[in-house]
Amino acid sequence: MPVIKKGTASFKPYARLMSILGDQLITDKIVALVEIVKNSYDADATSVTIEFKNWTPQNGEQPPNPKSYIEIRDDGLGMNEDVLLNVYLNPGTPNKLLLKKQNLKTPVMNRTMQGEKGIGRFAINKLGQDISIFSKTPNDPEVQLHVDFADYDNEDEAAPEEYKLLSEISNDYVINEPPVVFTGGPGTLIRINKLKQNWSDDDFASLSASLQKLVAPPDILQQEHNPDTYEVLADFEFKLIVNGEEVEKAETHWSQMLSLAPFQMIGTISEKGVLEYDYLASGPFKKRESKRTINLLNYGDYTFSSKAIKARFEAQEVKEAGGRKLKRLPKQGKIHFSFYVYDMRPKTRLLNSRQKEFLAAHNVFVFRDGIRVYPFGEKDYDWLELSQRRATDKAGDYYNINQIIGFVYITGQENPKLKDTTSRYGMMDVEGAYDDFKTLLIGALNAMKAESDLDIVKEEIIKNQNLKSTEGSLELAHEDLVKRINQVVTDPKEQQQLLESTNKFLQVYGTHNALMKERVETYEDLAGLGLAVEKSSHDAIMVLGRLFRTIDELRRRLEQDGPVTRRIKDLLTEMRDNVDIVYNEMQIIQPLFRISKRTDDIVNVKEIVDKTVRYFRHELRSDIQVTVEVVGKDLLLTTPQGLILQVLINLVDNALYWLKEKGSAPNVQKELLFRVDGNQKTLLVADSGIGISPELADAVFEAFYSRKASGRGLGLYIARELLARMGATISVVYSSPERLLKGANFLIQFETQEA
Numbered sequence: 177m178p179v180i181k182k183g184t185a186s187f188k189p190y191a192r193l194m195s196i197l198g199d200q201l202i203t204d205k206i207v208a209l210v211e212i213v214k215n216s217y218d219a220d221a222t223s224v225t226i227e228f229k230n231w232t233p234q235n236g237e238q239p240p241n242p243k244s245y246i247e248i249r250d251d252g253l254g255m256n257e258d259v260l261l262n263v264y265l266n267p268g269t270p271n272k273l274l275l276k277k278q279n280l281k282t283p284v285m286n287r288t289m290q291g292e293k294g295i296g297r298f299a300i301n302k303l304g305q306d307i308s309i310f311s312k313t314p315n316d317p318e319v320q321l322h323v324d325f326a327d328y329d330n331e332d333e334a335a336p337e338e339y340k341l342l343s344e345i346s347n348d349y350v351i352n353e354p355p356v357v358f359t360g361g362p363g364t365l366i367r368i369n370k371l372k373q374n375w376s377d378d379d380f381a382s383l384s385a386s387l388q389k390l391v392a393p394p395d396i397l398q399q400e401h402n403p404d405t406y407e408v409l410a411d412f413e414f415k416l417i418v419n420g421e422e423v424e425k426a427e428t429h430w431s432q433m434l435s436l437a438p439f440q441m442i443g444t445i446s447e448k449g450v451l452e453y454d455y456l457a458s459g460p461f462k463k464r465e466s467k468r469t470i471n472l473l474n475y476g477d478y479t480f481s482s483k484a485i486k487a488r489f490e491a492q493e494v495k496e497a498g499g500r501k502l503k504r505l506p507k508q509g510k511i512h513f514s515f516y517v518y519d520m521r522p523k524t525r526l527l528n529s530r531q532k533e534f535l536a537a538h539n540v541f542v543f544r545d546g547i548r549v550y551p552f553g554e555k556d557y558d559w560l561e562l563s564q565r566r567a568t569d570k571a572g573d574y575y576n577i578n579q580i581i582g583f584v585y586i587t588g589q590e591n592p593k594l595k596d597t598t599s600r601y602g603m604m605d606v607e608g609a610y611d612d613f614k615t616l617l618i619g620a621l622n623a624m625k626a627e628s629d630l631d632i633v634k635e636e637i638i639k640n641q642n643l644k645s646t647e648g649s650l651e652l653a654h655e656d657l658v659k660r661i662n663q664v665v666t667d668p669k670e671q672q673q674l675l676e677s678t679n680k681f682l683q684v685y686g687t688h689n690a691l692m693k694e695r696v697e698t699y700e701d702l703a704g705l706g707l708a709v710e711k712s713s714h715d716a717i718m719v720l721g722r723l724f725r726t727i728d729e730l731r732r733r734l735e736q737d738g739p740v741t742r743r744i745k746d747l748l749t750e751m752r753d754n755v756d757i758v759y760n761e762m763q764i765i766q767p768l769f770r771i772s773k774r775t776d777d778i779v780n781v782k783e784i785v786d787k788t789v790r791y792f793r794h795e796l797r798s799d800i801q802v803t804v805e806v807v808g809k810d811l812l813l814t815t816p817q818g819l820i821l822q823v824l825i826n827l828v829d830n831a832l833y834w835l836k837e838k839g840s841a842p843n844v845q846k847e848l849l850f851r852v853d854g855n856q857k858t859l860l861v862a863d864s865g866i867g868i869s870p871e872l873a874d875a876v877f878e879a880f881y882s883r884k885a886s887g888r889g890l891g892l893y894i895a896r897e898l899l900a901r902m903g904a905t906i907s908v909v910y911s912s913p914e915r916l917l918k919g920a921n922f923l924i925q926f927e928t929q930e931a
Contacts, residue, residue: 191328191340197267197298203601205373206383207550208302212248212366213387215297217412217547219252219364220284226383227417233376240371246303247367253284254362256316257351260309264297264321265347279589285411288545288588301325304368310357311364318355322348326370380416384423385537387414389553392543393430395583397442397514401454409546433534434581436527437516439628445511445616447590449473449489451623457631460526461519462638466627472619473506476838479866479883480626481573484565485619488611507606508613509591515540515624516581519632540582540617544594551601552584559602560618572629572882572889573622584617626883630872633881637874779820781811781859785850788824795832800846808855813926819898823906826891827861827922833884834865834919849917857926860909865919873908903927 202208209226216224230243255264263269281287300307305325312318327345357365391409398406416423434440438461443453448471455466470478475486489504518535519526527535540560541553551557558564562577586594593609596602603610658675665671785804789796796802813820828848835846844864851860868876875881877896882889899906904926915921 189342191342191345193267193328193342194298194325195301195329197301202299202302205302205375206379206386207601208299209248209383210386210390210550211299212297213390213414214290214547216248216250216252216364217287217390218282218289219250219254220282220287221250221252221363222285222411223413223415224248224250225415225417226387228375228380228419231375231419234374238374240374242370244371245367245369246371247365249363249365251361251363254313254316254358254364255311255319256313257319257349260311260319260321260349264309267298290545290547300366300368302372304371305329306369308367308369309364310352310355310367312355312358312362314362318352318358320350320352320356380418380423381426384416385426386550387416388425388428389541390414390548392541392546392548392583392585393428394434395514396431396434397440397516398583401442428534433531434516436531437518437581438526439517439519439624439631441513441515441517441620441624441627443513443620445472445513445620447506447509449506449616451616451620453620453623455624455627457628460524461631461635464631464634468623470623472616476866478623479838479869479872480622481570481884482619482622483569483573484615485622488615504608504612506612506616507593507609508616509586509594509609511591511613511616512585513617513620514583515621517575517624517628518579520576520579535581536578538581539577540580540584542584542586544586544591545588549596549603560614560621562618562621565618573625574618575621575625580621629881630875633875633878636878776814777817779813779815779817781813781820782806782852784817784820784824785852785859787821788828789850791825792828792832796848800832800835800848803847803849805849805851807851807853811852811854811857811859811926813902815902819902823895823898823924824861826895830891831861831863831865831920835863837884838866847917851916859924859926860914860916860921861924862915862917862921863919864917867919868908870908870910873910876908877906899924 202211213224213226225248227247227249229245229247230241232241232244234240282289307321307323307325309321309323310318311321327340328342391412394408395406399408438458439455440458441453441455443451445451451468451470451472453468455468457464472478472482472485473489475482475490489506537555538553539555539557542549552559558577560577562574562580566574566576591609591613593606594613595604595606597604603613605611658678661671661674661678665674782804789802789804831848835848847862847864849860849862851858851862853859872883876883877892878889879893880889881893896906904924906922906924909915909921909923914923
């Protein structure tokens with residue numbers, strides 16, 4: 177098609193663009209003021225004063241007092257005429273961006289520039305319409321600019337031709353010599369008249385709090401671990417004044433509050449997703465330190481659950497990383513962090529009411545080059561979506577947002593894709609970098625949760641051990657008390673009464689203790705039965721589905737013409753086999769019921785192992801090699817077979833999870849091994865999965881402690897308690913000759929008497 181005309185054209189923005197950049201784009205009046213204060217920071221100011229003058233509170237939707245105005249004054253380097261005309265009045269000016277790209281700092285305070293988009297100054301329009309700016313550099317005369325945004329925001333005009341273009345509106349400026357405002361040094365003053373919004377006492381308090389948190393508070397972990405590189409910015413302060421009275425700054429005791437956190441973790445996440453951390457547990461928990469390096473993208477190489485990591489990064493195509501395939505590589509850059517987690521369980525009561533209020537008012541902050549990114553860290557701003565994840569995933573894998581204070585540190589140089597939104601509320605998701613950033617931090621918190629859960633369960637182990645020793649201690653105390661009564665009390669009648677009282681107390685305690693033991697055993701039986709029924713009912717439903725399809729096929733065949741006798745016989749045989757499978761499923765469940773567990777049998781452990789393997793035949797059919805070894809004579813026990821069966825079901829169910837979820841490397845055979853030793857009265861159950869670290873050897877048997885993504889924390893606990901009823905023990909073994917496979921190796925030691 178021939179070209180009949182050719183030329184060039186430029187954009188001609190309407191003046192209302194200024195309203196969009198300021199009033200409409202900036203979402204919040206507090207954010208707007210914070211943005212102006214950030215500009216003062218970039219201008220090397222050390223002090224900023226925000227003053228509300230002639231302020232009178234208004235009720236409801238009443239407009240602000242027309243005589244009220246705001247002044248923001250700093251002692252920064254100021255602007256001269258050239259900067260005012262060619263930088264300040266040019267929306268989108270790239271001067272700060274160019275300085276950041278060259279990694280240049282501010283000339284006096286050596287700060288990293290915060291702004292880069294060139295539109296933050298228009299946040300003024302969120303606050304008021306009539307603006308006067310006075311500014312002076314150390315060596316130039318004072319410049320004064322007046323802007324009336326009412327000239328730009330003419331949306332009430334009737335016709336399109338009446339809307340003004342941006343180029344049609346001019347702003348008046350003058351040069352003051354001598355200066356009108358800055359007679360003693362450089363700086364900038366912004367006076368905002370014709371205010372658009374009312375401010376309440378709560379707003380002033382929120383503004384003061386936001387400004388206090390503009391720079392990172394003292395981070396005790398960073399101060400301890402990185403004293404040479406970490407510093408608290410103490411060269412920038414503010415004052416907030418309302419009608420001549422300074423708004424009192426909320427008293428903060430960051431160092432004291434952070435030191436109260438019993439669980440603390442400091443670390444980094446590399447640009448490739450490698451997590452390095454130092455973890456510390458302290459009072460009231462037993463002091464414990466843990467240092468680890470974990471590639472979060474190698475989901476199968478660590479034991480804690482992180483569904484967010486797996487969902488975002490793991491896939492079946494694209495790129496390799498450590499033997500596993502990834503659908504994307506992270507783009508967030510290097511992350512530094514410190515996390516402080518508080519134990520908020522009702523029985524701990526580690527914090528007083530004021531400390532709890534402080535904790536509830538903060539969560540996880542983000543600081544770029546030492547300056548806070550808004551609104552990260554604000555109360556109820558759950559940007560890591562922990563509440564949602566607790567509701568939709570397993571709640572035990574995530575902290576409650578109200579028990580964390582965190583500081584995340586990024587830089588413009590290391591994290592170029594983590595950019596503020598134009599509205600200054602949150603971050604943009606440039607090429608998925610922000611979602612990568614969140615996901616990897618969630619992975620770090622998952623790792624910390626696994627560490628703190630271990631410390632909590634270790635504390636419970638100590639308490640349980642003390643509780644188990646109570647019965648014996650009480651009997652010894654009773655004997656000692658009887659001796660003391662006989663020694664001290666001389667009156668035979670009084671002595672007899674005291675002895676009867678002590679004996680009655682011991683009898684009542686024994687009766688109550690026996691009742692509680694029976695109830696606990698009942699709960700354990702019901703819980704174990706529930707786990708087995710859940711699995712068996714799943715298999716039964718699957719088989720019944722096949723049975724229904726077989727019946728439908730039989731009916732369809734009978735409707736066809738021609739000889740079908742052989743086919744009918746085949747279908748009936750298949751249907752008979754399916755019914756037999758359901759029957760066998762029920763036979764496996766039957767010994768697990770509580771009434772069956774009360775009946776002692778002569779049990780051949782090898783036969784129970786075989787029955788367990790049949791029970792899991794569908795799961796074991798695919799890619800898991802099962803080996804059953806027998807050493808010496810038959811291992812026979814006098815016990816209800818349901819107890820042994822339940823133990824093995826729980827152990828194998830646990831092994832299957834780890835073999836499939838975080839099992840062997842690709843192309844490596846997955847294994848499950850049973851060794852029945854009749855001579856030593858032992859049964860070993862081992863797998864080739866990820867294994868159990870020695871520090872978890874006791875914790876895995878505690879109730880409700882689980883490393884599974886959807887685990888209940890009951891399987892191994894029930895196995896231990898059922899074995900204890902038989903006088904048997906179970907433990908995790910780590911050395912030869914007991915350990916046979918590289919994963920988890922559970923050794924059951926039965927009593928040595930013959931069956």
